[in-house]
Amino acid sequence: MKNPEKVKNYIVKWLQDYTEKSALQGFVVGVSGGIDSALTSTLCALTNLPVIVVEMPIHQEKGQVNRAQEHMDWLVKNFNNVQAKSVSLTAVFEAFKDTLPATKNTEQQNLSLANTRARFRMATLYYFAALHRYLVAGTGNKVEDFGVGFYTKYGDGGVDLSPIADLMKTEVFELAAHLGIVNSIQNAPPTDGLWDDGRTDEDQLGASYPEMEWAMEAVASNQEVKNMTDREKHVLQLYKNHHKSNRHKMDPIPVCKIPDKLKAIF
Numbered sequence: 001m002k003n004p005e006k007v008k009n010y011i012v013k014w015l016q017d018y019t020e021k022s023a024l025q026g027f028v029v030g031v032s033g034g035i036d037s038a039l040t041s042t043l044c045a046l047t048n049l050p051v052i053v054v055e056m057p058i059h060q061e062k063g064q065v066n067r068a069q070e071h072m073d074w075l076v077k078n079f080n081n082v083q084a085k086s087v088s089l090t091a092v093f094e095a096f097k098d099t100l101p102a103t104k105n106t107e108q109q110n111l112s113l114a115n116t117r118a119r120f121r122m123a124t125l126y127y128f129a130a131l132h133r134y135l136v137a138g139t140g141n142k143v144e145d146f147g148v149g150f151y152t153k154y155g156d157g158g159v160d161l162s163p164i165a166d167l168m169k170t171e172v173f174e175l176a177a178h179l180g181i182v183n184s185i186q187n188a189p190p191t192d193g194l195w196d197d198g199r200t201d202e203d204q205l206g207a208s209y210p211e212m213e214w215a216m217e218a219v220a221s222n223q224e225v226k227n228m229t230d231r232e233k234h235v236l237q238l239y240k241n242h243h244k245s246n247r248h249k250m251d252p253i254p255v256c257k258i259p260d261k262l263k264a265i266f
Contacts, residue, residue: 001171004175004178005178007175008043008046008179011163012043012046014163015027015043015044015049015137015161016047016049018135019047019049022135022160024133024134024135025133026050026051026052026081026133026134026135027049027050027134027136028051028052028054028125028128028129028132028136029041029054029125029136029139030055030121030124030139030156031054031055031072032055032068032139032193033063033064033066033068033071033185033188034064034067034139034185034188034190034191034193035169035172035173035176035185036139036140036144036164036172036190037139038176038181038182039139039164039175039179039181040137040138040139040163040164041053041071041137042176042179043163043164043179044163045078045079045081047081048081049081051082051083052084052085052132053071053072053083053084053085054084054086054124054128055068055069055072055085055086055087056088056089056120056124057086057089058088058093058117059196060193061193061196063188064193067182067184067185067188070182070185071182072084074182089117089120089121089124092120093120097113114152114194115152115153117155118155118156118194119152119155119158122136122155122158135161136158136159136161137159137161137163138156138157138160138161138162138163138165140156140164141165141167141168141171141172142166142167142168142169142216143168143169144169145162146165146216147215147216147242147243148205148239148242149242149243149246149250150192150201150242150246151249152194153248153249157249168209168213169190169209170213173186189201189202190202192204205238205242206235206238207234207235207238207239211235212235212238212239214232215235215238215240216239218236219236219239219240219243
């Protein structure tokens with residue numbers, strides 16, 4: 001990133017302009033202790049519009065909770081327009097689990113429940129957004145949102161606007177460093193925080209973000225990559241597999257268009 005200050009200013013102005021056109025009054029951002037939500041919430045805070053940041057733990061690993069709290073404390077200390085709230089959703093999540101019928105497919109159930117965590121959080125953010133007439137600001141970056149589809153549909157993918165979705169993950173880290181976001185978040189391995197075993201994003205994707213960004217750019221250029229190493233071939237195939245399996249998240253919702261002649265009343 002050649003000029004992070006200009007990129008910061010551009011995103012902040014975009015947020016201000018969009019909010020003014022929407023006739024709404026501020027932003028709600030879910031914070032997780034990760035770099036994306038830290039950057040998004042900071043950019044929203046820089047607009048000088050009202051911002052509510054919400055931490056929503058569900059059986060969260062202690063380090064993630066500590067990082068989220070540290071970031072919220074930093075925001076509140078540095079920005080008078082920011083309010084911080086913590087809403088534990090663990091009891092809600094457990095009550096929901098208790099109502100579900102038994103299943104033998106535990107692996108698929110665990111994945112479904114991980115996505116359910118993200119959807120409970122989305123509903124919580126929209127509660128605060130509706131209460132205050134605010135916009136829910138998304139925290140997805142470019143490689144997650146448009147490359148590998150690494151997010152939950154109607155979970156962290158359920159937002160009103162996406163201020164950092166044109167930044168690669170590496171650019172997110174660059175801009176976060178420029179803005180002085182707390183070191184514990186800058187140095188933490190990226191994770192979606194939806195699992196109890198502490199798995200990272202790299203564990204789930206099978207490759208690092210710089211590798212996935214390389215693959216995304218290779219596919220986008222539509223040119224044959226020559227003299228690839230075995231690792232590059234593996235990463236490229238991983239990227240293509242993720243992109244294909246998650247295409248349904250990135251495409252518009254399909255609508256069954258019925259021919260007029262079938263709907264006509266005779």
